[in-house]
Amino acid sequence: MRNILYFLLILLIPACKKSGADNSTPAVTANAKTINEATIDTAKIYGSWKLINYSGGLAGGKYIPTVLTVVEFDRDRTVKYYSNSVLLAQDKYTVQLGASIFSNSPIFQIQYAQNIIKKAIIKAKTDTLELADDMYDGYYYVYTK
Numbered sequence: 001m002r003n004i005l006y007f008l009l010i011l012l013i014p015a016c017k018k019s020g021a022d023n024s025t026p027a028v029t030a031n032a033k034t035i036n037e038a039t040i041d042t043a044k045i046y047g048s049w050k051l052i053n054y055s056g057g058l059a060g061g062k063y064i065p066t067v068l069t070v071v072e073f074d075r076d077r078t079v080k081y082y083s084n085s086v087l088l089a090q091d092k093y094t095v096q097l098g099a100s101i102f103s104n105s106p107i108f109q110i111q112y113a114q115n116i117i118k119k120a121i122i123k124a125k126t127d128t129l130e131l132a133d134d135m136y137d138g139y140y141y142v143y144t145k
Contacts, residue, residue, distance in 0.1 A: 040124050041124060042121065042124060044124040047145065048070055048072045049145065051142075052064070052142045052144055056133070057138070069081075070082040071143065098118065102132065109121065118133075119131040127144055130142050
């Protein structure tokens with residue numbers, strides 16, 4: 001009987017896994033490789049941006065909008081959301097450096113007045129804007145001018 005218990009113990013020990021809080025750096029998507037660059041020009045977010053695709057969420061899929069979806073960041077710190085050229089919503093926003101799940105260093109984020117979820121500015125180029133919900137299981141958005 002003792003031999004059977006030892007045998008079961010030997011089989012079960014390798015199957016055990018350490019649990020608890022993991023304080024390691026969160027994984028960053030391949031698209032987020034420019035996130036720590038101090039050269040992100042936040043002024044490049046201004047203007048109208050067409051949503052090309054978004055991915056993530058609990059299901060982890062990649063989605064392409066079926067209607068024309070546009071977000072417009074104005075210099076007066078107003079953001080407007082359009083669907084097929086119809087204004088759906090607008091809000092005030094600020095751009096700030098803050099703690100993020102994507103980096104151990106502060107990164108630029110968009111904080112909306114009416115939404116608690118911040119958007120991390122992953123990439124801000126002349127013709128491309130990439131934003132990500134700064135939360136686990138959030139979405140990653142890709143826009144073009």
